[in-house]
Amino acid sequence: MTKSNSDDTKIVETPPITDTMQPNRRQAIKTLAATTTLAAVASTTPLFGRYGQAQSAEPIKIGFQVHRTGIGAAYGRWYNRTTEAAVKKINDEGGINGREVQIVAEDDGTDPKRGAEVVEKLATQHGCDIAFGTLFSHVVIGSAPRAGELKIPYFVVSEGHHVASGMLNRYTLQPGITDVKSQVQAMAPFVNSTLGKKVTMIYPDFAFGHDHRDYFSAAVEAQGGKVVAKIAIPPTESSFTKYFPKIPRDTEVIYHVMVGPAVLTFVKEMGEFFGNSRPEIFGFIDSLEAVDLASPGLEFLEGTYFWEGNPRYAQANQSDYDKAYRAAVGVDNNGASISDSKDVSTYAHMFGCWETLHIVKAGMEASGYAGADDRAKLIEAVEAMTSIPHSYANPQGAKEFNGKTHQTFGHQYITRVENSKLVLAHTTSIADTYYPDEVDYTTQSF
Amino acid sequence: MSEIRKSWGLHIGVVSLLLALNFILPDYHHGNLARVMVLACYAMGYNILFGYTGLLSLGHALFFAAGMYGMSLTVQHLGWSAGPAIIVGLASGLAMSLIVGILSLRTAGVAFMIVTLMFAQAGYLAALYFGEYTRGDEGFVIQKAARQIGGIDLSDPMNRYLAALVLFAVCLFITLRVVQTGFGRVLVAIRENEERTRMLGYDVHRHKLLAILLSGTMSAAAGASYGLLFGYAGATFASVQYSIFPLLWVLLGGAGTVLGPFVGTLFMFYLIDLSSDISTAYMLIAGLTLVLLTLFAPQGLVGELRRRTLRWLP
Numbered sequence: 001m002t003k004s005n006s007d008d009t010k011i012v013e014t015p016p017i018t019d020t021m022q023p024n025r026r027q028a029i030k031t032l033a034a035t036t037t038l039a040a041v042a043s044t045t046p047l048f049g050r051y052g053q054a055q056s057a058e059p060i061k062i063g064f065q066v067h068r069t070g071i072g073a074a075y076g077r078w079y080n081r082t083t084e085a086a087v088k089k090i091n092d093e094g095g096i097n098g099r100e101v102q103i104v105a106e107d108d109g110t111d112p113k114r115g116a117e118v119v120e121k122l123a124t125q126h127g128c129d130i131a132f133g134t135l136f137s138h139v140v141i142g143s144a145p146r147a148g149e150l151k152i153p154y155f156v157v158s159e160g161h162h163v164a165s166g167m168l169n170r171y172t173l174q175p176g177i178t179d180v181k182s183q184v185q186a187m188a189p190f191v192n193s194t195l196g197k198k199v200t201m202i203y204p205d206f207a208f209g210h211d212h213r214d215y216f217s218a219a220v221e222a223q224g225g226k227v228v229a230k231i232a233i234p235p236t237e238s239s240f241t242k243y244f245p246k247i248p249r250d251t252e253v254i255y256h257v258m259v260g261p262a263v264l265t266f267v268k269e270m271g272e273f274f275g276n277s278r279p280e281i282f283g284f285i286d287s288l289e290a291v292d293l294a295s296p297g298l299e300f301l302e303g304t305y306f307w308e309g310n311p312r313y314a315q316a317n318q319s320d321y322d323k324a325y326r327a328a329v330g331v332d333n334n335g336a337s338i339s340d341s342k343d344v345s346t347y348a349h350m351f352g353c354w355e356t357l358h359i360v361k362a363g364m365e366a367s368g369y370a371g372a373d374d375r376a377k378l379i380e381a382v383e384a385m386t387s388i389p390h391s392y393a394n395p396q397g398a399k400e401f402n403g404k405t406h407q408t409f410g411h412q413y414i415t416r417v418e419n420s421k422l423v424l425a426h427t428t429s430i431a432d433t434y435y436p437d438e439v440d441y442t443t444q445s446f
Numbered sequence: 447m448s449e450i451r452k453s454w455g456l457h458i459g460v461v462s463l464l465l466a467l468n469f470i471l472p473d474y475h476h477g478n479l480a481r482v483m484v485l486a487c488y489a490m491g492y493n494i495l496f497g498y499t500g501l502l503s504l505g506h507a508l509f510f511a512a513g514m515y516g517m518s519l520t521v522q523h524l525g526w527s528a529g530p531a532i533i534v535g536l537a538s539g540l541a542m543s544l545i546v547g548i549l550s551l552r553t554a555g556v557a558f559m560i561v562t563l564m565f566a567q568a569g570y571l572a573a574l575y576f577g578e579y580t581r582g583d584e585g586f587v588i589q590k591a592a593r594q595i596g597g598i599d600l601s602d603p604m605n606r607y608l609a610a611l612v613l614f615a616v617c618l619f620i621t622l623r624v625v626q627t628g629f630g631r632v633l634v635a636i637r638e639n640e641e642r643t644r645m646l647g648y649d650v651h652r653h654k655l656l657a658i659l660l661s662g663t664m665s666a667a668a669g670a671s672y673g674l675l676f677g678y679a680g681a682t683f684a685s686v687q688y689s690i691f692p693l694l695w696v697l698l699g700g701a702g703t704v705l706g707p708f709v710g711t712l713f714m715f716y717l718i719d720l721s722s723d724i725s726t727a728y729m730l731i732a733g734l735t736l737v738l739l740t741l742f743a744p745q746g747l748v749g750e751l752r753r754r755t756l757r758w759l760p
Contacts, residue, residue, distance in 0.1 A: 068726060107728070112678060120474060120477045121474060121719070124473040125474040138585050138681075141584060141586065141678060142678040144587065145601070146677070149590075149601050160584070167586065168587065207577050207581050210577050210582070234574075
């Protein structure tokens with residue numbers, strides 16, 4: 001029997017030896033002979049040797065809902081690379097419960113309708129044990145009802161607040177990446193104390209931007225600061241010059257979360273508007289994931305600050321865990337692909353795939369997961385997790401998982417652009433990211 | 447056997463076949479077919495306007511989304527049950543198509559396409575703008591408890607399939623009946639020669655408006671049902687790509703044929719699904735197939751069948 005304690009190490013309980021189990025000499029010799037034969041076979045059969053403890057030779061199938069096309073393609077490509085690296089590591093270390101892990105990837109086109117179809121396909125066509133890896137919130141929200149109906153555990157890597165808000169269901173979990181609500185509110189103390197108290201927010205006029213507007217406004221005001229203007233920019237906008245005059249003159253900090261291809265224009269036009277006398281500027285790296293900070297037009301960002309889920313550039317205090325993770329995924333010290341320095345990763349988010357897969361492994365091993373019938377046990381095992389230490393399995397940092405809300409909480413990083421590189425300026429505590437529970441999924445039946 | 451009897455026989459046969467498939471299809475295809483049937487209703491609605499009346503709209507997502515939001519927002523914010531909410535979805539689609547119809551029918555040809563596209567874009571942006579209620583692009587889940595009509599749980603696979611089949615059968619038979627009546631023939635006449643139809647004394651504007659109302663309401667029924675059966679509503683369904691989809695499905699299946707929209711929707715679904723099993727470059731495979739089909743079966747699958755052999759197909 002195998003179970004897991006809070007720091008996800010395995011404890012093996014040995015059954016007590018009874019009289020009937022006491023071997024006599026003849027049985028012992030027979031067992032020894034059989035074991036020797038098996039060992040000889042195993043030594044000539046690499047797979048058997050590697051996954052020798054498996055009760056079933058069947059691989060564990062992890063359905064990977066990947067944004068290969070559509071607006072999430074840049075993220076999807078790096079989520080894919082991270083997932084493949086994590087699975088290789090897990091398999092090299094003996095798989096899960098001694099079984100090989102196999103990834104079954106399906107493109108969802110970053111579309112909620114196709115997303116739901118993909119979850120169905122992974123569950124019913126491919127016979128996957130779990131579904132995993134979705135990033136964009138609308139795809140998660142469109143797919144989660146089907147995951148709940150099909151009773152397949154759905155491990156998302158989305159950073160949306162949808163899981164913890166209670167909108168989804170018991171089968172949907174987010175144990176490998178923090179959510180936007182906790183990220184945003186954890187920025188308020190640093191922004192207020194270091195950059196300034198009067199903040200103008202510039203955000204896209206849709207759900208992602210509205211989340212930032214609402215959560216950050218509340219957090220900054222709780223810290224004694226004030227949001228002096230909220231400038232919503234319609235998603236169809238391609239030029240931003242008419243919005244900058246709306247920024248009040250007494251603004252001390254600009255908080256921006258623009259996304260999409262227009263972000264380069266946004267930064268360039270903001271630079272032209274302010275010239276050399278700009279307020280402090282703070283943004284979310286989501287805008288510039290997979291974008292080289294040395295790109296023409298981004299010079300204006302020099303000296304500004306960013307939230308990063310995980311620092312893109314290897315920092316002075318880089319942990320051995322980050323070093324090993326970076327090497328395994330094939331990312332250099334500047335956050336770009338080892339094989340192509342222009343191919344910049346989505347480093348602030350993609351660690352979530354790596355960490356989620358390790359949590360799935362821990363959960364499956366803790367619950368003795370053997371097949372689809374044990375899905376509920378797997379979810380209960382993950383719900384029982386609390387402290388997750390900083391480790392090779394969790395290179396971004398320590399986490400606290402909340403089993404009731406199915407959401408993890410962790411450190412956030414604030415970096416400053418210095419010579420077109422992001423240098424760590426502040427690391428938040430995990431406590432900075434907490435907010436009251438909004439749901440208790442454990443009260444829902446399976 | 448008269449052509450009308452043959453037509454009814456064929457379409458009742460199709461519905462019966464779909465009913466039989468409910469009991470034998472494996473889970474995956476069972477779920478897919480339920481979804482395809484709902485989306486085929488959207489395509490059938492589109493076909494009434496494009497295939498039979500000859501009006502090419504690039505903004506039908508507006509009607510689909512009107513149905514979806516009309517249903518889901520009343521469930522989400524007013525706590526209404528699914529039955530009345532569906533009626534609100536239909537009413538939203540009807541009202542939206544009346545407004546769009548009155549205004550857009552002042553134009554014709556390319557201008558009609560652009561005006562409908564602009565209306566749909568305005569609808570999409572409105573869904574984003576009122577994010578406080580709609581959750582914009584992210585959308586929201588229609589909870590399982592709310593997805594029941596008369597105690598029937600629509601999240602159950604069997605119930606979902608049968609509900610989709612009922613909707614499909616209603617839309618199919620309405621379309622079939624419409625094309626057999628004088629009203630349907632006037633629509634075809636408008637498509638073929640609008641001036642001549644007017645000269646013959648028909649009120650072309652009124653017929654076009656009625657076609658938009660029927661088309662928009664049927665699309666709204668599909669939108670409302672999709673939200674209810676699959677538990678999600680979001681602004682993606684109001685975006686321009688969801689205006690292009692029914693055009694594609696109808697063209698593939700056969701514009702101006704009753705079964706074409708269903709065949710086109712089914713074909714497109716499995717083209718994407720099966721080609722994605724072959725290669726990650728599945729869009730290339732799908733694209734090439736569509737080019738070949740357009741070259742060699744320009745009237746769509748059912749349209750080609752009608753041209754070659756079954757000339758009585760409605």
